[in-house]
Amino acid sequence: MSGAVYPPPHHVLRDLAFESERRHDHTIVRAEATPYLAHGGDHLGIGALAVLLDVSGAATAIGAVAPDWIATVDLTYHGRPVPLGPVLIDVAPVRIGRNLVVMGASVEAGATDPDPHRRRGRGLVTFARIPGSATELTVDDTPTDPVPLLAAEPLDEPIEDRLLVRIVDAGAGVLEMPHHDYARNSFGTINGGVVGLLCEAAARHCAAALLDATVQTHGIEIHFLEQTRSGPARTSTEIVRADDHGATIRVELNDVGAGGALLAIGIVGVVTSPPRS
Numbered sequence: 602m603s604g605a606v607y608p609p610p611h612h613v614l615r616d617l618a619f620e621s622e623r624r625h626d627h628t629i630v631r632a633e634a635t636p637y638l639a640h641g642g643d644h645l646g647i648g649a650l651a652v653l654l655d656v657s658g659a660a661t662a663i664g665a666v667a668p669d670w671i672a673t674v675d676l677t678y679h680g681r682p683v684p685l686g687p688v689l690i691d692v693a694p695v696r697i698g699r700n701l702v703v704m705g706a707s708v709e710a711g712a713t714d715p716d717p718h719r720r721r722g723r724g725l726v727t728f729a730r731i732p733g734s735a736t737e738l739t740v741d742d743t744p745t746d747p748v749p750l751l752a753a754e755p756l757d758e759p760i761e762d763r764l765l766v767r768i769v770d771a772g773a774g775v776l777e778m779p780h781h782d783y784a785r786n787s788f789g790t791i792n793g794g795v796v797g798l799l800c801e802a803a804a805r806h807c808a809a810a811l812l813d814a815t816v817q818t819h820g821i822e823i824h825f826l827e828q829t830r831s832g833p834a835r836t837s838t839e840i841v842r843a844d845d846h847g848a849t850i851r852v853e854l855n856d857v858g859a860g861g862a863l864l865a866i867g868i869v870g871v872v873t874s875p876p877r878s
Contacts, residue, residue, distance in 0.1 A: 627691060673727070683710050701727055764798070776799060800865065812845075849871075
């Protein structure tokens with residue numbers, strides 16, 4: 602990208618320190634799953650993975666629709682836990698239409714090049730195709746060598762802490778995050794992947810309290826409905842299903858400062874005592 606600088610120097614995408622490489626019609630994103638992305642466990646948190654999936658899908662979609670622009674509509678991921686260490690996301694178009702652009706993502710562990718034998722899960726990210734005038738950014742559509750997005754401030758604390766996520770009521774899955782530049786997208790509102798992270802965190806806290814156990818997220822579906830205008834963004838949860846082995850949690854995200862406007866709806870699946878594989 603050229604034009605206005607995005608992400609700015611102090612931003613969650615830079616702190617994830619991923620590297621992207623465009624290869625014709627798909628994009629390879631490499632990152633490192635550190636303990637600060639694992640919310641106390643030994644696997645990459647799906648909330649952090651949602652941020653990586655969103656930006657990985659956008660990296661391919663933007664080039665495919667230029668000079669138009671995109672906005673995230675839906676994001677889904679299902680799969681096995683991704684262990685700490687190298688992570689590779691291989692993104693390719695599923696459909697490029699006049700109104701919607703759909704990107705498929707394969708998430709792998711410990712790989713430098715795509716290898717289906719290392720696959721841990723699959724995701725889909727759907728974007729609305731919108732006029733390029735919606736953002737101040739422009740696109741350089743020329744293929745390049747791998748381009749690292751180096752960390753301006755390498756994570757030395759959990760990502761949720763750096764995002765200023767505040768637990769209001771853990772058992773009820775009520776979390777809040779202010780509307781601030783560290784988490785903004787190219788429109789100046791909260792980044793779509795960060796919205797996914799908030800929904801995953803809310804479901805995880807709710808399920809852990811409900812089941813009185815350590816839980817691991819295995820799937821997430823996020824439907825984006827509105828941009829954050831004011832903030833803070835606040836989650837609420839509803840238990841759809843629960844048993845001794847896990848739960849399915851519905852999460853709503855609302856803009857408190859904008860009359861409670863509904864920003865997103867998520868469905869998150871969690872399990873207890875996940876197998877270490």
